[in-house]
Amino acid sequence: xxxxxxxxxxxxxxxxxxxxxxxxxxxxxxxxxxxxxxxxxxxxxxxxxxxxxxxxxxxxxxxxxxxxxxxxxxxxxxxxxxxxxxxxxxxxxxxxxxxxxxxxxxxxxxxx
Amino acid sequence: xxxxxxxxxxxxxxxxxxxxxxxxxxxxxxxxxxxxxxxxxxxxxxxxxxxxxxxxxxxxxxxxxxxxxxxxxxxxxxxxxxxxxxxxxxxxxxxxxxxxxxxxxxxxxxxxxxxx
Numbered sequence: 001x002x003x004x005x006x007x008x009x010x011x012x013x014x015x016x017x018x019x020x021x022x023x024x025x026x027x028x029x030x031x032x033x034x035x036x037x038x039x040x041x042x043x044x045x046x047x048x049x050x051x052x053x054x055x056x057x058x059x060x061x062x063x064x065x066x067x068x069x070x071x072x073x074x075x076x077x078x079x080x081x082x083x084x085x086x087x088x089x090x091x092x093x094x095x096x097x098x099x100x101x102x103x104x105x106x107x108x109x110x111x112x
Numbered sequence: 113x114x115x116x117x118x119x120x121x122x123x124x125x126x127x128x129x130x131x132x133x134x135x136x137x138x139x140x141x142x143x144x145x146x147x148x149x150x151x152x153x154x155x156x157x158x159x160x161x162x163x164x165x166x167x168x169x170x171x172x173x174x175x176x177x178x179x180x181x182x183x184x185x186x187x188x189x190x191x192x193x194x195x196x197x198x199x200x201x202x203x204x205x206x207x208x209x210x211x212x213x214x215x216x217x218x219x220x221x222x223x224x225x226x227x228x
Binding site: 004006040041042043044045048088090099100101102103104105 | 116145147152153154155156157160168170203205216217218219220221222
């Protein structure tokens with residue numbers, strides 16, 4: 001079974017704190033994506049990582065793809081209430097054809 | 113550029129009834145996806161179309177779910193008959209071309225289905 005496990009499932013922090021969420025699998029992925037989903041809306045792509053060891057930065061968000069292409073992390077610096085949402089990782093495993101699979105997500109709540 | 117449109121936004125039905133959802137992808141996008149997102153879970157791919165052909169429907173419960181994409185543009189997803197466990201958000205997404213696994217998927221707002 002090709003699963004993407006995300007941790008933590010839920011995170012509630014104060015504005016200004018830093019946080020890291022994780023996405024792990026026993027399978028190798030050709031690429032991993034991170035999405036953010038707000039209530040009542042569809043997921044919106046934040047970043048795609050393709051190369052093992054790759055690090056991408058998007059303002060206060062830093063994404064890393066593991067060297068073995070089995071895991072990824074998202075680090076948020078100085079979180080703001082606008083960062084509140086469901087963070088989903090998704091990927092296409094090498095052995096899964098073209099099917100994208102999603103993790104269950106990390107629900108982040110940033111208190112002002 | 114208009115995004116992915118879905119209708120209806122909300123639907124409440126009783127079990128054993130039928131329901132249909134409609135999706136209009138971004139103009140020119142070749143690939144269209146239907147996902148099911150149960151509360152507390154990530155989206156699960158039900159079916160993926162490349163133009164009007166099916167690429168993957170391995171997780172579509174074919175005894176009750178059907179989908180079509182006539183003329184490679186709009187798509188409909190139907191459930192007949194509905195069960196309680198079908199209560200979920202049904203998301204439609206589209207992506208531009210053939211290399212779907214490396215392309216950005218653009219999601220619609222979803223249809224929230226409640227089966228009573």
